[in-house]
Structure formats: structure tokens, C-alpha cells
Amino acid sequence: xxxxxxxxxxxxxxxxxxxxxxxxxxxxxxxxxxxxxxxxxxxxxxxxxxxxxxxxxxxxxxxxxxxxxxxxxxxxxxxxxxxxxxxxxxxxxxxxxxxxxxxxxxxxxxxxxxxxxxxxxxxxxxxxxxxxxxxxxxxxxxxxxxxxxxxxxxxxxxxxxxxxxxxxxxxxxxxxxxxxxxxxxxxxxxxxxxxxxxxxxxxxxxxxxxxxxxxxxxxxxxxxxxxxxxxxxxxxxxxxxxxxxxxxxxxxxxxxxxxxxxxxxxxxxxxxxxxxxxxxxxxxxxxxxxxxxxxxxxxxxxxxxxxxxxxxxxxxxxxxxxxxxxxxxxxxxxxxxxxxxxxxx
Numbered sequence: 001x002x003x004x005x006x007x008x009x010x011x012x013x014x015x016x017x018x019x020x021x022x023x024x025x026x027x028x029x030x031x032x033x034x035x036x037x038x039x040x041x042x043x044x045x046x047x048x049x050x051x052x053x054x055x056x057x058x059x060x061x062x063x064x065x066x067x068x069x070x071x072x073x074x075x076x077x078x079x080x081x082x083x084x085x086x087x088x089x090x091x092x093x094x095x096x097x098x099x100x101x102x103x104x105x106x107x108x109x110x111x112x113x114x115x116x117x118x119x120x121x122x123x124x125x126x127x128x129x130x131x132x133x134x135x136x137x138x139x140x141x142x143x144x145x146x147x148x149x150x151x152x153x154x155x156x157x158x159x160x161x162x163x164x165x166x167x168x169x170x171x172x173x174x175x176x177x178x179x180x181x182x183x184x185x186x187x188x189x190x191x192x193x194x195x196x197x198x199x200x201x202x203x204x205x206x207x208x209x210x211x212x213x214x215x216x217x218x219x220x221x222x223x224x225x226x227x228x229x230x231x232x233x234x235x236x237x238x239x240x241x242x243x244x245x246x247x248x249x250x251x252x253x254x255x256x257x258x259x260x261x262x263x264x265x266x267x268x269x270x271x272x273x274x275x276x277x278x279x280x281x282x283x284x285x286x287x288x289x290x291x292x293x294x295x296x297x298x299x300x301x302x303x304x305x306x307x308x309x310x311x312x313x314x315x316x317x318x319x320x321x322x323x324x325x326x327x328x329x330x331x332x333x334x335x336x337x338x339x340x341x342x343x344x345x
Contacts, residue, residue, distance in 0.1 A: 003036045007091050009043065014078045016042040036092070042082050042098075048071040048074045048157055051105045057117050063125040063170060067116060069136070069161040073108055077153030084152055104152070111148050112159065115139050125166060126174075132161040 009015045018024070018040040025032060028046060054068045075081050087099035119135050120128050136159055142154045143149055166174065256313035 004033060004078075005033070005036055005091065007041065012045060012047040014046050016044075016078075016082065018042065034091075041089045042092055043089050044075055044078045044081055044087050045101075046075070046078075048072050049105065051109055051175050053109045053112065055113055057120050059120055059123055059125045059128045059290060061124045063128075063255075064167055065120070065125065065128055066163075066165045066167075067120070068165070069108040069159065070161045071112055071156065072158040073154050073156050075104075075153060076155035078149075080153035104154070107152065108149070108154060108156075111146065112139065112143065115142055115146075116161075120164075125170070129164050129166060129174075132164050136161040172174075252324065 008031040009029055014028050015030040016023050016026040017030070017032060017034065019038055026333075034041070050070060050072050052068075052070045054066065056064055056066050059065060081087065081104075085104060086096075086098040087101055088097045089095075090097050116135065116139060119138060123131060139161075140156065140159050143159065146156075149156060165171065267269070
């Protein structure tokens with residue numbers, strides 16, 4: 001009404017109220033009344049801004065690559081930004097009066113592009129397509145102290161390089177070469193695996209042969225030990241037999257000596273007995289036989305005397321006409337023999 005209006009802004013907006021060329025009020029998220037014919041408003045965004053980018057560059061070996069990424073920035077110095085770009089806001093139409101705010105993102109992207117181009121120009125293709133993370137870290141360090149960013153009053157909050165890709169033909173060539181290298185690595189791995197398998201099999205065979213050799217050696221040692229034991233037993237048996245033979249020889253020699261001594265003693269005894277008989281016979285050669293018979297019958301038992309008498313009668317049987325032997329005599333003789341046998345029992 002009559003040009004007086006009310007304006008209210010968000011907390012993410014820095015607002016400058018300018019009247020007659022002077023800043024009469026400024027701050028974040030302001031709300032105020034103003035007179036439209038004499039008042040201008042400058043609105044600068046405070047929140048961070050995400051800007052994706054994609055552009056083509058060349059590597060040191062003259063290969064074309066495409067860089068894709070995203071950067072995050074915010075306006076750190078509001079007044080300096082208003083000095084560089086026009087952020088005057090049309091409150092009636094709710095839009096900026098110029099295209100400068102839209103150009104800020106492109107300016108920041110151009111600054112980043114120049115730095116990335118400088119970094120990729122020193123890298124060959126193979127290194128470049130694998131250097132997205134290292135390149136992003138290097139760019140963040142450089143842009144943190146960049147003079148152009150400081151002149152714009154912009155602060156870089158983040159930079160990510162999502163992909164660095166060659167063209168399709170180059171990609172296919174790289175894929176073919178990588179595929180061949182992978183296949184070659186696979187062949188080498190297969191060769192190494194087969195070679196390792198052969199080595200292991202040979203080692204197993206060698207271990208088996210070494211085991212058989214060790215077993216045969218052990219068997220030979222056992223057989224040698226058994227033969228040595230048998231030889232020792234035979235030698236011991238031979239020594240025992242030799243000792244037994246020596247003992248038997250000694251015994252036989254002693255037996256021969258004893259037999260010789262016994263023979264000599266028997267001969268000496270026989271000679272002594274013969275000499276005794278010779279002496280007795282010599283002393284009795286002139287004695288009457290009847291006297292000798294009588295001497296022989298001395299101290300003889302009655303039954304023997306009767307037997308001798310019967311013997312003499314038998315010798316003179318032709319001279320005896322008749323002989324009567326009574327039963328009493330026989331009973332007496334037999335009774336004497338029976339009594340003698342009972343006494344002996």
C-alpha cells in the first residue's frame with residue numbers, strides 16, 4: 001500500500017537492505033518493512049552448493065579422457081561476493097535481477113577444471129584412469145589456498161572425482177590388453193600350480209623311496225644284528241663244546257690213569273694172593289690128605305658134616321650093599337634146615 005511492503009527471508013540467506021545507496025540493515029534470515037521505490041535488497045545464499053561437472057581432457061600421451069566429478073562450495077565472504085557479482089533481488093518477482101548468481105557455479109567449475117587439466121597433463125593414460133582419488137586429494141590441497149577462489153569469496157568444502165574414462169575405442173583396447181594380461185597371468189598361475197603339483201608329487205615319490213630305503217636299511221641292520229647274535233651264540237656254543245671236550249679229555253685221561261692204577265693194584269693184589277697161596281700150598285705139600293680133610297672139617301656144622309658123609313658114601317656106593325635111612329633122620333636134617341631158614345627170615 002502506497003509502496004510499503006514487508007519481506008521475510010530464510011535463515012540460509014544473507015540479506016543486505018540498501019536505501020539510498022547505504023546499507024541500513026544486514027544479517028541472516030532478516031524480516032523487515034521497506035519502501036519499494038527507494039529500497040534495494042541483496043540476497044546471498046549461506047548454505048553449501050553442490051555442482052556436478054563433466055569435461056574432456058588430454059593426458060600426457062595425447063589420449064582423450066572424460067572427467068566426471070562433483071564439488072561442494074559455499075560463499076564465505078558475503079560482502080566481497082556482492083562486490084564481484086550482482087546479487088540484487090527483485091522482491092516483487094522473487095528472483096535475481098541478473099544472471100550473475102547462476103554464473104558463480106560455472107566460474108568455480110572452470111577454476112577446478114584448470115587445476116585438473118594441469119594435473120592430468122603430467123600423467124599417461126594408464127596412470128590417469130587410476131588416479132581419481134589421488135588427483136582429487138591434490139586438487140583439494142591446491143584449491144584450499146587458491147587466489148581466484150579467495151577473490152570470489154568462495155570456500156571449497158569438497159571435491160570428488162567420480163570417474164576418469166577414456167573413449168570407447170581406447171577402452172576396448174585397454175580391456176583387450178588387460179584381458180590378455182589376465183589370461184597370461186592365469187596361464188602362468190596354471191603353470192605354476194602344475195609345476196608345484198609336479199614338485200610335490202616328486203617330493204612325495206622321493207619321500208616314499210627314502211622311506212623304502214630307510215626300511216630296507218633297517219631290515220639289513222636287523223638281519224645283521226640277528227646274524228651277529230647267531231654268530232655269537234654259535235661261537236659261545238663252540239667255546240662251550242670246546243670246554244666240554246677239554247673237560248671230557250681230561251676226565252678220560254684221569255679215568256685212564258685210574259684204570260691203570262686199578263689194574264696195577266689188582267695185579268699187585270693178585271700177586272700177593274698168589275704168593276700167599278703158593279706159600280700155603282708149599283707148606284702143605286707134604287701133609288697127609290686125610291689130615292687136610294680133617295682140618296677142613298673142623299668147626300663145620302653138623303648138616304654139612306652129614307652132607308659130606310653122604311658124599312663119601314656115594315663115592316663108595318659099590319661097596320655098600322644096603323643103606324637104610326630112617327624118616328627121623330631125614331626129618332632131623334630137614335628140621336635143621338627149616339629152623340635155619342626161619343632164623344634167617
